[in-house]
Amino acid sequence: MVSTRSTKRRSRSPATAPGPQPPTKKPARTRKKPGDRPLRSFNNVKIVLLDIEGTICPISWVKETLFPYALNALPDVLATKWDDEKFKTYRDGFPESARSSPGLFEEHVKDLTARDVKVAYLKDLQGYLWEDGYRSHAYSTPVYIDVLAWMDGLALSSATTDAQNTAVAIAIYSSGSTFAQKLLFQHIKDPAKPEDPTAVFDRRDIITAWFDTTNAGPKNESSSYTKIASELQRKPEEILFLSDNVKEVRAAIGAKFHAVVVDRPGNAPLSDADREEFQVVESFEQLDLR
Incomplete structure (x- = not known):
């Protein structure tokens, strides 16, 4: 009898080469106990x-408490104290383009804060805005x-x-x-x-x-x-x-x-x-x- 099985050899798929391996993560650094430092x-x-x-x-306290407090307090200050003599000393330290209107002033402050720009006129204003928060015990x-x-x-x-x-x-x-x-x-x-x-x-x-x-x-x-x-x-x-x-x-x-x-x-x-x-x-x- 003639065999009905195919005489062709089945080709084997080549072994799959291993793909690129993800970089090994360095283990998180363990902080030493006080006595071991x-x-x-x-x-x-x-x-x-x-x-x-x-x-x-903590840095987190400055960024999550102080910075937001200043931004939240600013609109009311701009609405009520734009021409106040004390506030003007802070306002006039800003670039002329930013102090041409309360709206532009606020946008400039928001931008500088978001980028954590450490320019003196912003830092002076933040101190002014933070004072009320300290005195009202909003934070310490x-x-x-x-x-x-x-x-x-x-x-x-x-x-x-x-x-x-x-x-x-x-x-x-x-x-x-x-x-x-x-x-x-x-x-x-x-x-x-x-x-x-x-x-x-x-x-x-x-x-x-x-x-x-x-x-x-x-x-x-x-x-x-x-x-x-x-x-x-x-x-x-x-x-x-x-x-x-x-x-x-x-x-x-x-x-x-x-x-x-x-x-x-x-x-x-x-x-x-x-x-x-x-x-x-x-x-x-x-x-x-x-």
Whole structure:
């Protein structure tokens, strides 16, 4: 009998080559427990110069509470105080094209805020708008617990007669106006009473100097830090600068300051190169000032 099975060999499909594999995700960096974090030691530091946002309080609080409050308060201020003498000092700092009408002014403020442009005239206006929110207890400053403890420790150590010559002072350098800085320190939230909006305390007394981009200059330029050292009448190597921003820290180091990057939850992530280039702390508990 003749077989009815085909004599043709069945061709086999070639093995499918593996496609491109997705890049392997680097595991999220585990934050160390306080006791496991290395100390960062500094000798002969006389002044600690502090950034604010992302260093002593959360960036999220500034962006999610302060910025929206200013934008929400602005329309009423423009409707009722456009020609008010006090408001005009802030209004007239804006470009002429923006202050030609309340509507254009508001649009310009919204645009600058959305892009987080750190221009002095916007920062001055924000301080003006935030004042009412602080005074009405709409919000208060959530300073990190480790910062509060650190500031209390410095204040206590400098109160003794023996420590007068070795006491470490605190100064502030922020893109926010000096007026806004003082409001922030005047209305610090009491962590022991988180549910009470009126439970605040004033720590302006422990700050010896206030600097912003108007009286010091841009924070990314070394010349600004040189100017601050001159104003404080201190050698650059006697000043320690703390900030979450690597560009600011690099500029401070360029002026021969000691400088440290502060790595808080919610801050811009640091690259491996950043961690190689700079000293980094996650808490003020890691600071050892001798």
